Amino acid sequence: VDAGDETYASSSSSLGSGLDYFDNVARMMAEVADALHHAHQEGVIHRDIKPSNLLLGPDGRVQINDFGLARIVEEPGVTMTGELMGSPRYMSPEQVSAHLGKIDHRTDIYSLGATLYELTTLKPAFGGNRRDHVLSDVLQKDPKAPRQINPRIPLDLQTICQKAMEKDADRRYQTASELANDLRRFTDRRTIGARRVGIVGKTIRWSQRNRSLAVVTVLLLLVLLTGASLIVRHSLENQRRWEIDRRDVVTKLREDPVEALRIIRLLKRRYPDRLDALLTLETKVGPEIEILSDPLGAEIRVQSDYSNHGVSLGRTPLRANLPKSDLFLTASLDRNDELTVFHNPAEESPRWNLRLPVKPGMVAIPKSWHDDNPHQCRMAWMLNRQMPSIPAFQMDQHEVTNADFKRFVDAGGYDIRNVEIGKIWHDLLGSSWPEVVCTYETLDQTVLGPSFWPGDTYPKDMADHPVVGVSWYEAMAYAQWTNKKLPTLYHWLRGANFDGKLGEFDLYQRYNIGEKQPTTRAVYDGRLSVNEYGVQDMHGNVKEWCLNEERDGAYYAMGGSWLDKDGSGFDAVAIKASARRPDVGFRCASYHSRPQWLMAMPMQWREIPNEPRPIPPEYALDFQVDRSIDWNSSTVDATIFHGVPAKSVQFDAAYGIDERITCYIIFPTGFPTPVNGYQVVFGTAPISMGDDGLPRARYDGMFANYQPFLKSGRALVLATLWGNSYDREASGFLPGCPDPENLTVYSDGVIKMAKDVIRTMDFFHDEYPTLAQPQERLDMSKLTFMSCACRESACIIMADRLVRQKNRFAAVFFCWGGIDNQEQPPEVDQLTYLPHIRIPAFILNRRASQLHPWYFSQEGMRRMLEIPPSNLFSIPQYTHQSDAYFIETKVNSWLDREIGTAVAND
Structure with a gap:
């Protein structure tokens, strides 16, 4: 080579x-x-x-x-x-x-x-x-x-x-x-x-x-490795802290969303490289709300309660994600212009506008917004008459205090020699005013002043408590002395944010009402029950004189008081103008008067008949259902209803084309099937399909009221009676209130519901036993009707008896029961049918219900049913929900006594 x-x-x-x-x-x-x-x-x-x-x-x-x-x-x-x-x-x-x-x-x-x-x-x-x-x-x-x-x-x-x-x-x-x-x-x-x-x-x-170059290279690598090690260590530590902080935020989102919001805003400064993740967490706090103020530029602070400082959101105008929960928002331009308001979580408005006080100690109340909705702002005690539109006005943030009233006394408020104030008294009481004013003595009868003052001043440590023991005339005199007015009934309701519905029930638990406290509380503490306009303690602490006369020298005193047991925050009460009660005070307002707002407004409630009205025979003809119509039934053995296993059955209604009734049957777990089958609680509910494709009651709280019966061993049958389609979802509601100008629509809806109930009862008596497995047997002789719409329920119960000539319901439970104060067509009127119901009945309601005031509505219904007082139970909490605890304890125990325990027939 x-x-x-x-x-x-x-x-x-x-x-x-x-x-x-x-x-x-x-x-x-x-x-x-x-x-x-x-x-x-x-x-x-x-x-x-x-x-x-x-x-x-x-x-x-x-x-x-x-x-x-x-x-x-x-x-x-x-x-x-x-x-x-x-x-x-x-x-x-x-x-x-x-x-x-x-x-x-x-x-x-x-x-x-x-x-x-x-x-x-x-x-x-x-x-x-x-x-x-x-x-x-x-x-x-x-x-x-x-x-x-x-x-x-x-x-x-x-x-x-x-x-x-x-x-x-x-x-x-x-x-x-x-x-x-x-x-x-x-x-x-x-x-x-x-x-x-x-x-x-x-x-x-x-x-x-290359030894020299290698040494330099090694040193450089050591420096780089040390730097990289520190960077990695810092990154890992940063990642570790981030995971801890993120988990803390996730936990707080469940426990205290406002605190979660505070932490998120802090973490935005700590982790500028994780803004996207933090913004995602912030959206989970709640929906984005636009917050404005009048004037703009106010600093906004949000709190979940007064025990913490809360979170500063910035100055208006601003946008922030806020939780759907009880919130207190404080807007301030400086220390002298501060407004704290309560946000009602039921409100879905994407924009809040806070009106800062124009006069010290007052808050701005916006004009009425209900003009385009005829079903809003109807006063139950006035035969559901609609409130008039009210322009914007101002109202005292809290009740007039002892310290406030002391300034009036010291200025010569009761001095008959005071010419200026004497003119005020003269306009109120006429020429005999000196004699009347001289009767306004304090507790020791030595000087003139509020009746519960021990002498010439208020009791010790009571300066910030509402003044009480003053008559309507004294309240009027003080208001005029301050260049203000007592609010009319309409202005008081507007300031209380009355909308004709159920009010801010989450606030009721904060009100000083129903003997929660042994006396009045300081108005400063009323911040706990501030509403969305910034008005405090409208439904508790003391009743408040209004300008309007009811009748015969009695004037309205609105709102609950610390002494009230059965009253509601919205119940209207009329008291003699000269009365000086320990639970009645007042607050003032500033507005432009109109004559129609100042006139007397006698309460108007439906007269409850002393004797039962006879049921005309032709009424029964309206409810007839042909028992021979084919069922065309189908069953779904297993479905999930609000997370609970259920069976559903569907069959043709007694009228119409493609009209179907769907019933969901839910059996108790942990109970053996009784020999005669399960006792049944029957109810109705508008049902819709959820996003998961499973059926749900349209209102979750409605099903929560049914669930306690499962714990007693009773089965549930829930029928979908609302709707007008084959699937019968919650698309065709019965009108919530009878329209006085078109009562026929309401009457037709109730009759249709009654026919559906009769048809459903026929199905479970005649057809269901042929479809049920042995473990699915139902004892239809122990059937309880649960009413969540008491206005229609009396008609429905009696319609079944009229058509089938016997009581197929063994008992009836009226959830939210009471007589409605609105005109109803006689053929479906609850006053027509209530006296004829002769099966065991139980009424459960909330004590604070302006739709069903305790005396007029709840007691009236009890008397018409002729049931003992123990069968009317008013929940002491001031909440709309009929607490499941009371259903589980009170109602189940009552059913055990009336028709036997759920497993007694085995």
Whole structure:
């Protein structure tokens, strides 16, 4: 092989191609290595092994040529003296540089490795035309891996070549014989002894060749690693803190959304790189609300209660995500202009406008908004007459206090010699006013003033409590002295945010009403029951005189008081103008009067007949249902209703085309099936399909009132009686209130419901027993009707009895029961049917109900049913919901007494 030329294609082609070529090269290099080993054993070093010094003979054997540079190992000339001996491309590093030490036989192994490199790649290990560049590369660089030049070169052959060319002689093959053996292992396809050099090995070798640069590089890497370590550590710590803070926010979102909002706003400053995640969490606080103020620029603070400072939202106008829960919002321009209002979570308005006080101690009440809705703001005690529209006005934030009234007294309020105030009294009482005023004595009867003051001033520590023991005339005199007025009934209701519905029931529990406290409380504490306009304690603490007369010298005193037991925050009460009661005070307002607002307004309540009205026979004809109509029934054995397993049945209604009635049957769990079947509580509810495709009562609270019966072992049957489609979802509601101008619509709806109930009762008596499994039997002789719409229920119960000539209901439970104070068509009027119900009945209602005031409505219904007083239970909490606890304890116990325990018939 003569490789002295730049290319030796002719020689290489004679060695074959492909793997044969590399095998032939390996065999020849093994022979050369054997020859070198022999020379080395004789103490001879060649020092110039290269392709051109290897001769391929005719017999195919390779001979080493040109021993002109050879030296004996022991000779002094073997040690480098600075003279370069050999061809640069094939010289070992120790031949190039004297400082690398003594040259020995391993220099030939390096040169043979360089020759093997060139024969496999057909390129020299170190190229270049300048001798100095080649020598520098021999010392400082590693040649390119052979397989990077020609990927077909076998990996083992590359490994052998790289080991032979190690720059450090101690890492090369230590004898030429070892090199020869590895080459033959390669050709025999056995495991070679050399091992590939990895990245670590290459790095170590580079460092040894470039010690100074390596030290600098290591120091730089240490700095970088230390910095990276600190960055990673900080990032991990930041991530750990973030996860803790995020979990804290998630927990607070469930427990205290306002506190969650405070934390989120703090975290926005702490984690500026996580704003997107924090904004997502903020949306879970609640819907976005736009908050304005009049005037703009007020700072807004939100609190869940007065026990914490709350969260500052910024200055108006602003937008913020706020929870759907009880909230107190405080708007302030400075300390003297501050307004705190209560936000009712039932309100869905996306915009709140807070009107800051114009006069100190007063709040701005916006104009009425109900003009376009004829069903809103109807006063139950006025035969549901609608309130008139009220322009915006101002009202005292809290009741007039003892300290306030003391200023009136000290200014000569009761002094008959005071000419200015005397004119006020004269306008109120006429010419005999001095004699009347002289009767307004304090408790000790020594001076004039409120009747519950012990002398010439109020009791100790009662300065901030509402003044009580003042007559309507005294309240009027004080109001005029301050250039204000007593509110009319309409203005008082507007200030209380009366909308004809059920009021702010979450506030009732905060009011000082129903003997929650042994006396009045300071008006400062009334902030707990502030409404959305900023008016405090409208429904508790003390009743409040209004300007309007009811009749015969009695004037309205609105709102509940600390002494009230059965009154409601919206119940209208009329008290003699001269009365000076311990639970009646007042507050003032500022508005422009209109004559129609000032006139007397006698209460108008439906007259409850002393004797039962006879039911005309023709009424029964309205409710007739043909029992022979085919059921066309279908069943769904398993569905989920409000998370509870249920069975549903569907059958044709008694009228119409494609009219279907769906009933959901829910059985109690943990109770064995009684021999005669489960007792049944039957009710009605508008049903809709939820987003999950499962049926739900349209109002979750409605189903919550049914669930306690399951705990007593009773089954539930809920019928969908609202709607006018095949699926009968909650799409066709019965009108909520009879329209006085179109009573026929209401009458037709009630009659339709009554027919549906009769048809449903027929189904469960006649058809259901043929469909039910043994464990699904129902005892229809122990059937309780649960009424959540008491206005229609009396008609429905009696319609079933009129048509089927017997009582198929064993008992009736009126949830939210009472007589409605609105005109109803006689054929469906509850007053027509209530006296004829002669099955056990129980009424459960909330004590604070302006729709069903306790005396007129609830007591009136009890008397018409002729049930004992114990069967009328008014929930002491001031809430709309008939608490499930009272149903579970009171109503279940009553049913156990009246029709037997749910498992007694086994």
